[in-house]
Amino acid sequence: METIYFDNAATSWPKPDAVLAAMENYFRFVGASPGRSGHRLSIEAGRGVFETRNALVSLFGAKDPLRIVFTKNATEALNIVIFGLIQPGDHVIVSSMEHNSVMRPLRAATAALEADLTVIPCNPFGHLDPEDVRRAIRKNTRIVFLTHASNVTGTIMPVAEVGRICREHDVLFCVDAAQSAGAVPIDVEAMNIDLLAFTGHKSLLGPQGTGGLYARKGIDARMRPLMMGGTGSRSEHELQPEFMPDKYESGTLNTIGLIGMGAGVREICSIGIEKIRQRELELTAAFMEGASGISGVTVYGDPDPNGRVPVVSFNIDGMRASDVGLQLDDANGIMCRPGLHCAPSAHRTLGTAPHGTVRFSFGYFNTREQIDTALNAIEALSFSSRRKSSCPA
Amino acid sequence: METIYFDNAATSWPKPDAVLAAMENYFRFVGASPGRSGHRLSIEAGRGVFETRNALVSLFGAKDPLRIVFTKNATEALNIVIFGLIQPGDHVIVSSMEHNSVMRPLRAATAALEADLTVIPCNPFGHLDPEDVRRAIRKNTRIVFLTHASNVTGTIMPVAEVGRICREHDVLFCVDAAQSAGAVPIDVEAMNIDLLAFTGHKSLLGPQGTGGLYARKGIDARMRPLMMGGTGSRSEHELQPEFMPDKYESGTLNTIGLIGMGAGVREICSIGIEKIRQRELELTAAFMEGASGISGVTVYGDPDPNGRVPVVSFNIDGMRASDVGLQLDDANGIMCRPGLHCAPSAHRTLGTAPHGTVRFSFGYFNTREQIDTALNAIEALSFSSRRKSSCPA
Secondary structure (H helix, E strand, O other), rough: OOOOOEOOOOOOOOHHHHHHHHHHHHHHHOOOOOOOOOOHHHHHHHHHHHHHHHHHHHHOOOHHHHHEHHHOOOHHHHHHHHHHHHOOOEEEEOOOOOOOOHHHHHHHHHHHHOEEEEOOOOOOOOOOHHHHHHHHHOOOOOEEEEOOOOOOOOOEHHHHHHHHHHHOOEEEEEEOOOOOEEOOOOOOOOOOOOOEEEOOOOOOOOOOOEEEEEEEOOOOHOOOOOOOOOOOOEEEOOOOOOOHHHOOOOOOOOOHHHHHHHHHHHHHHHHHHHHHHHHHHHHHHHHHHHHOOOOEEEEOOOOHHEEEEEEEEEOOOOOOOOHHHHHHHHHEEEEOEEEEOHHHHHHHHHHOOOOOOEEEEEEOOOOOHHHHHHHHHHHHHHHHHHHHHHHOO | OEEEEEOOOOOOOOHHHHHHHHHHHHHHHHHOOOOEEEEEEEHHHHHHHHHHHHHHHHHHHOOOOHEEEEEEOOOHHHHHHHHHOOOOOOEEEEEEEOOOOHHHHHHHHHHHHEEEEEEEEOOOOOOOOOOHHHHHHHEEEEEEEEEOEEOHHHHOHHHHHHHHHHOOOOOEEEOOOOOOOEEOOOOOOOOOEEEEEEOOOOOOOOOOOOOEEEEOHHHHHHHHOOOOOOOOOOOOOOOOOOOOHHHHHHOOHHHHHHHHHHHHHHHHHHHOOHHHHHHHHHHHHHHHHHHHHOOOEEEOOOOOOOOOOOEEEEOOOOOEEEEHHHHHHHHHEEEEEOOHHHHHHHHHOOOOOOOOOOEEOOHHHHHHHHHHHHHHHHHHHHHHHHHHHHHOO
């Protein structure tokens, strides 16, 4: 049985061969720690990491590679912002479609700092009205957090519009790009994004253990680091350096992972993000059209595939999402993610709490044939579920 | 020219082939995110990560694999402890041989919390007298931090003795095992270690981007997490779970790296840590004996190689450490680390601040021939330095 991997929103797979090749080359022939020693292997490792910074600023429309901070995942990047910027008595705005990587640290930070938190409700498609953000802004609003694309429905949020509103009101704007970086174009300048948290192992096609934070110039002066330690710089001081990116990059970096992520980003640039977007849109549209036509199947979120990254949540009448996931895996080799997807607020918005949905998330390497196989499997499951419910017990 | 890699205290290299093989297998055939979905690839990924937890508890003499928290490096593990446990008004004890991964967060945390910090001076060999720790303990002493082995001189600290003293006084004991885990035996139970911070990419032979924290049962109940986010558990709640290890493992783990680290640890167990220790001791002893016999060369730290992990710092009269490092690289292909090694307090203890030392750090894959080549190179450098200084300008 062929394995059909529809769990790309958890982590993309397969990754391009170039990613493994870059990691293997580092493993075999470089190996050293960047920025720590001065020998040629250390310099070569540093060059590899710097090339990843360069590839990322190209992709995100930023200019200075030193504005990129490397973290272990998007969660760490978001925690740096949340625990580093919010002050006692601040007001913070967030949408109702956020992931727990935003909501958990934000609930804790705002409670500890006696800061106010406004959660802006989205409609049952997961849409946010940017004017709701404008109306929610107060004198003491420090920052707005917004996911670029929901990890539950794929809904692409109006980031550019919210960015403009934040800039007009001199409020910081932090975008969670965990589901969008590498899947849709991002331009931090044009979108007025002050802080962009991203992960390396989803649509950037890199390995797990990588991610980062873009921080617009000037913000680091007022943002405390989440952790401190050796940076290979200013070693004579027992105080954390204040310059970028060292201020937020303590301890040895995940060099092999970052070099892999760089290869992933270069692969994206070489294919062209528009081509990737087009292919993933076609797969998403084909699945949504097919699934919506199956009796007993509900597809959540924006009915227009153009309004999504390649993520689709659905349910089958009369079946728990977890049972659907299990059966698709057992009988059809389809790997997906049922449940709440670490985003309870998004599921409450969609009306799918507490059992959640079945989530399919596609990638550039999926095929139309895999979509058709999945649609047949869902149709069979739905048919059997309806037959069961119509039979007398 | 052969590359002679003597920078294993920065990161070990080469790594065993088994590490790359395990990573490649995951990359090609598993790929999924552990603990997030329920499909077979996700379960397989979870199994790989769990096997690494198991390998580590075996190596460290712990029992429960769920007492291991995975972090991106030892620095993150130390920051979890420092920012998670210290309370306002506490007293904290540390040695003068610590790395900036302890000193930088500790200086910041104690200043912010108005906690007192006692730095216990070590002697110029880097030795700590355990009785000095006992004398420093006060009623409000919360925790003692001690490096297991100095990253500058390799000096092995009296961890078991300090552990006993801490337990007697009901003071927490946190050991920084960045330089010792995988190089010398560690038994957290016998040594009364409450918290053990380790890195995966040094003597554990794993890739960069890995590390962790062992936390004795009960400590997690009073230790705040450093970051929060999705854990794949209790997804319906916007509060961080309180159980181990999820409380401290937010966001996607570095699965590929952790699987590589597991292969590294299993390689250590398969060779036998005593055999590794013996070989590294022989290399260290041979280098120390040779270097001490070269006129104009000063070797720092414990003169007995048995009192060290395979790390040796030295200087050549009349030459800056950085120049020695550069010349060894250029002329002899020797990769080492000159400077302050992110440990200014240790260099002040040794009397080698502000220029630092040249550090050679050996690994299991180094050879006696490489040591001899290096000794000849150092002798030539020292000879030429003495000739220069004796010539009239």
